[in-house]
Amino acid sequence: MSSLWSELERVLAEVQKPARYIGCEDGMTVPAHHPDAVAWLLLYPDTYEVGLPNQGLQILYEILNERPDAEAERSYAPWTDMAEVLRREGLPLFSVDTHRPASEFDILAFNLAAELVYTNVLECLDLAGMPVRAADRGPEHPLVLVGGHCSYNPEPMADFVDAAVLGDGEEVVGEITEVVAAWKASGPGSKAELLRALSGVTGVYVPSLYRAEFDGDRLSGIVPIDDAPPVVEKRTVADLADWPYPKNQLVPLTEVIHDRLNVEVFRGCTRGCRFCQAGMITRPVRERPAEQVRTMVAEGLRRTGYDEVSLTSLSTADFSGIQEVVTAAIADDACGQVSVSLPSLRVDAFTVGIAAELQKARRTGLTFAPEAGTWRMRQVINKLISEEDLYSAVESAYSQGWRRVKLYFMTGLPTETDEDTLAILELARKCIEVGRRHQRSPSVTVSVGGFVPKPFTPFQWFGQNTEDELRRKVGLLRDELKRQPKVYRGVQLKWHDARASVVEGMMSRGDRRLGRVIEDVWRAGGVFQEWGEHFDISLWETAMETHGMTFEDLVYRHRTSEEVLPWDHLSAGLHKDFLWQDWRDALDELGLEDCRWIPCYDCGACTGFGIEHVVASAVPPAGGSQGTGQDRSTGGEVPVSLMARPVTGQDSEMVVA
Amino acid sequence: MRLRVRYSKKGKVRFTSHRDVARIWERALRRVGLPMAYSQGFSPRPKMSFGLALSTGHESEAEFLELELSKDEEGETIDWNTERFVDLAERLTGALPVGLDVVAIAPVEKGDSLQQAVTSCTWSIEVDGMDMEQMNAWVADVLARDEIVVERERKGKPVVEDLRPHVLTLDVTGATETGVRLLADLGTQPRALRPSELLAALDPPLKAGTVCRMHQWMSQGDDREEPLTAPVTPAPSASVPA
Numbered sequence: 001m002s003s004l005w006s007e008l009e010r011v012l013a014e015v016q017k018p019a020r021y022i023g024c025e026d027g028m029t030v031p032a033h034h035p036d037a038v039a040w041l042l043l044y045p046d047t048y049e050v051g052l053p054n055q056g057l058q059i060l061y062e063i064l065n066e067r068p069d070a071e072a073e074r075s076y077a078p079w080t081d082m083a084e085v086l087r088r089e090g091l092p093l094f095s096v097d098t099h100r101p102a103s104e105f106d107i108l109a110f111n112l113a114a115e116l117v118y119t120n121v122l123e124c125l126d127l128a129g130m131p132v133r134a135a136d137r138g139p140e141h142p143l144v145l146v147g148g149h150c151s152y153n154p155e156p157m158a159d160f161v162d163a164a165v166l167g168d169g170e171e172v173v174g175e176i177t178e179v180v181a182a183w184k185a186s187g188p189g190s191k192a193e194l195l196r197a198l199s200g201v202t203g204v205y206v207p208s209l210y211r212a213e214f215d216g217d218r219l220s221g222i223v224p225i226d227d228a229p230p231v232v233e234k235r236t237v238a239d240l241a242d243w244p245y246p247k248n249q250l251v252p253l254t255e256v257i258h259d260r261l262n263v264e265v266f267r268g269c270t271r272g273c274r275f276c277q278a279g280m281i282t283r284p285v286r287e288r289p290a291e292q293v294r295t296m297v298a299e300g301l302r303r304t305g306y307d308e309v310s311l312t313s314l315s316t317a318d319f320s321g322i323q324e325v326v327t328a329a330i331a332d333d334a335c336g337q338v339s340v341s342l343p344s345l346r347v348d349a350f351t352v353g354i355a356a357e358l359q360k361a362r363r364t365g366l367t368f369a370p371e372a373g374t375w376r377m378r379q380v381i382n383k384l385i386s387e388e389d390l391y392s393a394v395e396s397a398y399s400q401g402w403r404r405v406k407l408y409f410m411t412g413l414p415t416e417t418d419e420d421t422l423a424i425l426e427l428a429r430k431c432i433e434v435g436r437r438h439q440r441s442p443s444v445t446v447s448v449g450g451f452v453p454k455p456f457t458p459f460q461w462f463g464q465n466t467e468d469e470l471r472r473k474v475g476l477l478r479d480e481l482k483r484q485p486k487v488y489r490g491v492q493l494k495w496h497d498a499r500a501s502v503v504e505g506m507m508s509r510g511d512r513r514l515g516r517v518i519e520d521v522w523r524a525g526g527v528f529q530e531w532g533e534h535f536d537i538s539l540w541e542t543a544m545e546t547h548g549m550t551f552e553d554l555v556y557r558h559r560t561s562e563e564v565l566p567w568d569h570l571s572a573g574l575h576k577d578f579l580w581q582d583w584r585d586a587l588d589e590l591g592l593e594d595c596r597w598i599p600c601y602d603c604g605a606c607t608g609f610g611i612e613h614v615v616a617s618a619v620p621p622a623g624g625s626q627g628t629g630q631d632r633s634t635g636g637e638v639p640v641s642l643m644a645r646p647v648t649g650q651d652s653e654m655v656v657a
Numbered sequence: 658m659r660l661r662v663r664y665s666k667k668g669k670v671r672f673t674s675h676r677d678v679a680r681i682w683e684r685a686l687r688r689v690g691l692p693m694a695y696s697q698g699f700s701p702r703p704k705m706s707f708g709l710a711l712s713t714g715h716e717s718e719a720e721f722l723e724l725e726l727s728k729d730e731e732g733e734t735i736d737w738n739t740e741r742f743v744d745l746a747e748r749l750t751g752a753l754p755v756g757l758d759v760v761a762i763a764p765v766e767k768g769d770s771l772q773q774a775v776t777s778c779t780w781s782i783e784v785d786g787m788d789m790e791q792m793n794a795w796v797a798d799v800l801a802r803d804e805i806v807v808e809r810e811r812k813g814k815p816v817v818e819d820l821r822p823h824v825l826t827l828d829v830t831g832a833t834e835t836g837v838r839l840l841a842d843l844g845t846q847p848r849a850l851r852p853s854e855l856l857a858a859l860d861p862p863l864k865a866g867t868v869c870r871m872h873q874w875m876s877q878g879d880d881r882e883e884p885l886t887a888p889v890t891p892a893p894s895a896s897v898p899a
Binding site: 005009010012013017018019021022023024025026251253254255302303304305306307 | 669670672673674676677680681683684685686687688713714752754755756866
C-alpha cells in the first residue's frame with residue numbers, strides 16, 4: 001500500500017484546520033500491512049472533530065488491530081475546502097493513520113450515527129474513487145458496510161451500501177473479517193459470493209439479497225431472495241466485562257468534541273422513554289463491573305494526561321457502582337485535579353447531589369431534560385419526572401452555586417396540545433421562581449427541538465408534525481414570551497430548525513426509494529447537511545418532487561398497524577406487539593416503570609437472546625420518581641444530604657437527561 | 658522555580674495550531690507529573706507561557722516555553738543539575754507526540770516575557786518554482802529598496818506598513834528539488850514579520866514551500882543570543898510514519 005503523505009503535505013497549508021488530516025494521535029496504531037490481512041477503513045462521515053471521539057469506532061479500531069488477520073485505519077469526512085483540493089489535485093480520500101488511499105482497503109465501514117450525514121457517505125465513496133451505487137461496484141472495489149444506530153433502518157441507503165450491521169460490533173467484526181479473509185484467500189471471486197457468505201453472519205443485512213415490493217406507493221413487503229434469512233437479528237454482547245475497550249483511547253492533537261477520557265459504564269437502558277431509539281435498540285442493560293470501571297478510569301487518566309473523565313451510558317445515575325467509582329476517581333491523586341462528568345443523568349435532587357460532589361469545576365450551567373411541559377405529556381412519552389422532582393433538582397442546583405439551568409424539551413409529540421406546549425414556559429417560570437430563593441438573577445434556557453419518530457420505538461407509527469406545525473408551536477412560545485416579558489424574566493428560548501427535523505424524519509423512517517433522493521441531493525452539492533451553514537431544504541424538496549415523493553406521505557403520515565414498515569425484516573430484539581402495546585399505552589397516558597426492578601414486560605430484548613440484564617444491584621437507585629417505586633402522585637422528597645463544596649475549576653457543563 | 662524549555666516542531670505535527678500545541682503541552686506535563694504552579698481564580702490553569710506563535714504548517718528548531726513549578730517533587734529546593742534536566746527532557750519528549758522534541762531545559766529568573774525579549778528570528782524558507790538566478794535577483798531587489806510599503810487589514814481597518822526595516826538579512830543558500838532555499842533574519846518588534854508576508858511583498862508574490870524557524874534571538878547590546886542554546890547534538894528529526 002502506498003502513502004499519499006508527500007502529496008498531501010503540499011496542499012495542507014491551503015485548508016482550514018489541517019490538523020484534522022494528520023492523524024498522529026496518542027493511541028494511534030500503525031498497522032504493518034500484510035496482503036492476506038483484511039484491511040478495514042473505519043469512517044465517520046462527519047468532520048474529524050465530531051468523529052474522532054466516537055467510542056464505537058475506537059472500540060472496533062482496537063479490536064481489529066489486535067487480530068492477526070485484520071488491520072484497521074480511520075478516516076473522517078473531509079471538510080468542503082479539503083474535498084475541493086483533493087478533487088483539484090486528483091487525490092483520493094485517505095486514512096489519517098498512514099495516509100493510504102481509501103480504495104486500497106478491503107472494507108470501508110461507515111458509522112451512521114445520524115440521518116443527515118447520509119449524503120456525506122456518498123461524498124466519501126466518490127472521493128475514494130468508487131461508484132456510489134453498490135450495483136456499479138465490483139469485486140475490485142472495497143466492500144462498503146454501515147453500522148451504528150441509523151443502520152436499524154438502512155433502507156434509504158440500500159442502493160449505496162453492500163451490507164448493514166445491526167447491534168454491538170465487538171464480535172461481529174471478527175466474523176466479517178473471517179468471511180472476507182476466506183473470500184480473498186480463495187482467489188478472485190465474485191462479489192455475489194462474498195455477499196451471500198456475509199448474509200450468513202448473524203447481524204449482517206445485505207440489502208441486495210432482498211426485494212422491496214410495492215403496492216402502488218405503499219411498501220408491501222421486503223422479501224429475501226434465495227436463502228437470505230427472512231429476519232436479520234441484531235448482535236448483542238452479553239458481558240461488557242469481556243470488552244474493556246477502548247484500552248488506548250485516542251488523544252487527538254487538535255480540539256474535538258467530548259475532549260476527555262470516556263469510560264462506558266453500562267450499555268442499554270430500560271427507563272422506557274418512548275421517543276428514545278437508543279434506549280429501545282440497545283437493551284438489555286449490561287453493566288460493566290465497578291472494579292473494571294475504576295481501573296479503566298485510573299489507567300486512562302494516567303496514560304492520556306486528561307484531567308476530565310466522563311462516565312458514559314444512557315443514564316449514568318442508574319449505574320449500581322456510581323458512588324464507588326466516583327469516589328475512587330476523585331481520590332486518585334496520581335492524576336492531579338480530576339473532574340468527572342456524567343452525561344445523561346436523571347432529573348432529581350439525588351443526581352444533582354452527585355453532580356455537586358463531582359464537579360470540582362466552576363458551576364456555570366446544568367442541563368436537565370424534562371422533555372415535555374405537562375405531567376400528562378410526560379406520561380405519554382414515559383419520561384416520568386414529576387414537577388416536584390424537577391423543582392427539587394433545580395433548587396439543589398441553584399443552592400449549590402449553579403447559576404444557569406438549561407431545560408431540554410421536545411415539541412410535536414403524540415397527543416400534544418397547545419396547552420402542553422405552553423406549559424413548557426410555565427415550568428421554566430417556576431424554575432426561575434425556585435432559583436430566586438438562592439440567586440439574584442437566575443437564568444433558565446429553554447431549548448426546544450422538534451420530535452422525530454424513530455424505528456423500533458413505540459412512536460414509530462406516529463405521523464411527525466409538519467414543518468408548519470412545528471414552527472407554529474415554537475411561535476406560540478415566542479409570542480407568549482413577548483407578550484409577558486416581565487413574567488418570564490430570566491427565561492431564554494432556543495429552538496431547532498424545523499426543516500432539518502423534516503429531512504431527518506424522512507430518512508429515519510424512509511424506504512429504498514429515497515436512494516434516488518439522497519443521490520440527487522449529493523450530486524447537487526448537498527453535503528454536511530447536519531451543519532446549519534450547509535443545510536439546504538430546497539435541494540431535498542427538488543429531489544423529492546423529481547422522484548414523485550412527498551413529505552406528506554413519508555414524514556407526516558401516521559402509519560397503520562397493518563402496514564409493512566421498511567425495517568420489519570430487521571430485528572432489534574423487540575417484539576413488534578410489545579411496541580404496539582406501548583404505543584397504545586402512550587395514547588392512554590399510561591406510564592411504564594423500569595423493568596430492572598419490577599417484573600418483565602416481555603419486550604423481547606432479553607428473552608430473544610438468552611441474555612438478561614446485568615445489573616449489580618437488585619435495589620433501585622435512590623432518589624426521584626423515575627421508575628424507582630416512589631409515589632409518583634407526589635413526587636420526590638430530597639433523599640440525600642446536599643453538601644456544599646468549594647467551587648473551583650474551569651467552566652464546564654453537565655447534562656442531566 | 659521557573660524553567661525555560663526549548664523544543665522543536667517537525668513533520669506531520671507542524672500542522673497543529675499554536676493553541677493545539679498549548680493543550681498538548683498541558684497534557685504532557687500532567688503525564689510526566691511535573692508539579693506545576695496553578696493560576697488563581699475560578700479557572701486555575703497551569704502557569705506556562707509560550708514565546709512567539711508559530712504559524713500553523715511551519716516547522717521549527719527553536720520554540721520556547723516557560724513553566725512555573727510549584728515545588729520540586731520532594732517539596733523542597735533541590736539542585737537541578739544537568740543530569741536531571743536531561744532526564745526531564747527525555748520524559749517530556751516521550752509524553753509529547755512524534756515531532757515535538759524537547760532539546761534543552763534550564764532554570765531562568767523571571768524576566769521579560771519571551772515575546773518581548775525576542776527581537777528577531779532566523780528562518781529557512783523554501784521557495785518553489787524559482788531558480789538560483791531568479792531568487793538572487795529578487796533578494797537584491799528587496800535589499801536595495803529603502804522601503805517596502807504594504808497595506809493590510811488590522812482589526813477591520815486598513816493599515817500601511819513598511820516591511821523593509823524588518824528584513825535584517827536575506828541570503829539564497831542553495832537549490833532544492835523543486836526550487837531554492839532562503840535564509841532570512843526577520844525582525845519581530847513591534848510585530849513579527851512572517852515569511853509568507855515577505856514573499857508576498859513584491860509583485861508577483863512568491864509562495865513559500867516548507868518554512869522552518871531555525872533560531873530566535875534576543876538582543877544584548879550589539880550582540881545577540883538565543884533564549885536557550887540547543888546542545889551540539891540536534892534533536893532527532895521527526896520520524897513520520899507512512
